[in-house]
Amino acid sequence: MAQQSLPKDKIKFLLLEGVHPSAVETLERDGYTNIEFHKKALPPEELKKAIAGAHFVGIRSRTQLTEEIFEAAKKLVAVGCFCIGTNQVDLNAATRRGVAVFNAPFSNTRSVAELVIAEAILLLRGVAEKNAAAHRGEWMKTAVNSYEIRGKKLGIVGYGNIGMQLGVIAESMGMQVQFYDVVNKLPLGNARQVPSLNNLLGNSDVVSLHVPETGATQDMIGAAELAQMQQGAILINASRGTVVDIDALSEALAEGRLGGAGIDVFPVEPRSNDDEFISPLRQFDNTFLTPHIGGSTVEAQENIGMEVAEKLAKYSDNGTTTSSVNFPEVALPEHAGSHRLLHIHRNVPGIMSAINNVFSETGVNVSAQYLQTTEEVGYVVIDVDAEYSDVALERLAAIDGTIRSRVLF
Numbered sequence: 001m002a003q004q005s006l007p008k009d010k011i012k013f014l015l016l017e018g019v020h021p022s023a024v025e026t027l028e029r030d031g032y033t034n035i036e037f038h039k040k041a042l043p044p045e046e047l048k049k050a051i052a053g054a055h056f057v058g059i060r061s062r063t064q065l066t067e068e069i070f071e072a073a074k075k076l077v078a079v080g081c082f083c084i085g086t087n088q089v090d091l092n093a094a095t096r097r098g099v100a101v102f103n104a105p106f107s108n109t110r111s112v113a114e115l116v117i118a119e120a121i122l123l124l125r126g127v128a129e130k131n132a133a134a135h136r137g138e139w140m141k142t143a144v145n146s147y148e149i150r151g152k153k154l155g156i157v158g159y160g161n162i163g164m165q166l167g168v169i170a171e172s173m174g175m176q177v178q179f180y181d182v183v184n185k186l187p188l189g190n191a192r193q194v195p196s197l198n199n200l201l202g203n204s205d206v207v208s209l210h211v212p213e214t215g216a217t218q219d220m221i222g223a224a225e226l227a228q229m230q231q232g233a234i235l236i237n238a239s240r241g242t243v244v245d246i247d248a249l250s251e252a253l254a255e256g257r258l259g260g261a262g263i264d265v266f267p268v269e270p271r272s273n274d275d276e277f278i279s280p281l282r283q284f285d286n287t288f289l290t291p292h293i294g295g296s297t298v299e300a301q302e303n304i305g306m307e308v309a310e311k312l313a314k315y316s317d318n319g320t321t322t323s324s325v326n327f328p329e330v331a332l333p334e335h336a337g338s339h340r341l342l343h344i345h346r347n348v349p350g351i352m353s354a355i356n357n358v359f360s361e362t363g364v365n366v367s368a369q370y371l372q373t374t375e376e377v378g379y380v381v382i383d384v385d386a387e388y389s390d391v392a393l394e395r396l397a398a399i400d401g402t403i404r405s406r407v408l409f
């Protein structure tokens with residue numbers, strides 16, 4: 001599929017799930033005015049219709065971009081996840097169609113870490129149940145089962161951007177930090193990596209989960225793992241709802257084996273704020289149940305809006321794919337005075353020589369060329385004299401293995 005460069009007002013952005021206004025402001029400042037904005041996620045059938053005319057789509061964690069949705073999104077050039085997680089996007093389906101996917105890997109990490117620390121303090125003090133009791137008119141003044149976090153052991157599962165930040169804050173408040181990760185990580189401060197999940201679970205006063213949603217993390221904390229935890233320990237999950245078996249957690253809470261839990265993400269979450277939240281955990285006073293708001297602070301949302309909108313605009317303006325989660329990464333300079341050809345292809349032998357043949361056979365002068373590949377996809381960017389870009393684009397688009405090509409003026 002070969003695409004000519006469109007005037008900016010013809011390039012359509014579909015922004016869903018109430019991304020922060022900073023996204024719209026950033027795009028408008030860059031000259032993109034064709035923006036359809038929705039406060040909520042769209043149901044699949046509506047999404048299919050809305051996405052059919054969109055060149056760029058912006059989502060958060062709720063919108064599922066499945067194979068079927070990509071099939072309906074014939075004009076789609078890139079996806080912006082205005083969040084960290086990208087598990088809601090079928091990345092293979094995107095890559096096969098030459099659709100680049102971007103996210104905001106850092107902007108809300110502090111917000112999540114702060115929520116977890118707050119919950120660790122309040123749950124170790126028994127505040128969740130004392131607060132619930134007070135709302136019912138009960139007075140629970142007691143020091144029994146009420147502890148400081150100072151000197152307690154925090155076990156972090158998944159020592160990535162959030163886990164590391166959490167560890168630093170926890171340590172500054174006097175906690176001893178240990179973590180489990182599938183990758184060997186450099187511990188910050190006095191944190192200590194432990195060799196196994198069981199080792200961490202059996203030896204932590206508070207366990208906090210910060211792994212991505214993958215096959216390996218599905219039900220990572222089930223009945224067997226909960227049984228490993230210390231009597232009275234706290235479990236916090238602000239990662240993904242699929243990581244904890246909620247029925248097993250309910251059982252552990254019902255039997256009084258855990259001191260409490262802070263759960264921000266659930267296997268099934270209401271589609272909107274108008275729908276009822278249904279969970280067996282509602283019965284327990286010693287839990288904080290929050291509506292997936294780990295990253296929902298004004299600061300984080302504003303930064304995410306700018307960061308992801310900038311990435312989309314940059315990709316649209318000059319082809320830069322820096323920090324794409326599914327695409328070869330290329331950081332490109334401006335291309336004033338020349339036209340820029342973007343060629344996305346399956347990474348199979350012979351493609352590069354076919355591309356270079358186009359230029360040797362047509363005599364089109366190449367002023368710069370950039371190439372980057374992943375296992376599946378190759379991304380070549382070629383700057384050429386403006387008057388020859390049409391003919392070169394046509395020839396490039398006809399090369400066997402081409403996924404998508406476009407020209408930027």
Ligand SMILES: NC(=O)c1ccc[n+]([C@@H]2O[C@H](COP(=O)([O-])OP(=O)(O)OC[C@H]3O[C@@H](n4cnc5c(N)ncnc54)[C@H](O)[C@@H]3O)[C@@H](O)[C@H]2O)c1
Nearest residue numbers: 084085158159160161162181182210211212238239294295
């Ligand atoms: N509640 C919220 O609002 C909210 C906000 C932001 C992020 N999140 C979730 O938190 C997750 C973590 O975010 P991050 O920015 O720290 O991600 P990250 O990619 O920086 O870190 C994830 C860490 O988990 C480790 N890991 C992966 N699989 C593992 C496994 N099976 N066992 C142990 N460790 C494993 C990785 O090696 C990595 O160190 C995100 O994937 C996202 O789903 C939730």
Ligand SMILES: O=C(O)[C@H](O)COP(=O)(O)O
Nearest residue numbers: 060061062083084085295
């Ligand atoms: O992946 C994330 O960053 C979090 O889950 C936050 O998602 P949200 O933007 O939908 O709140």
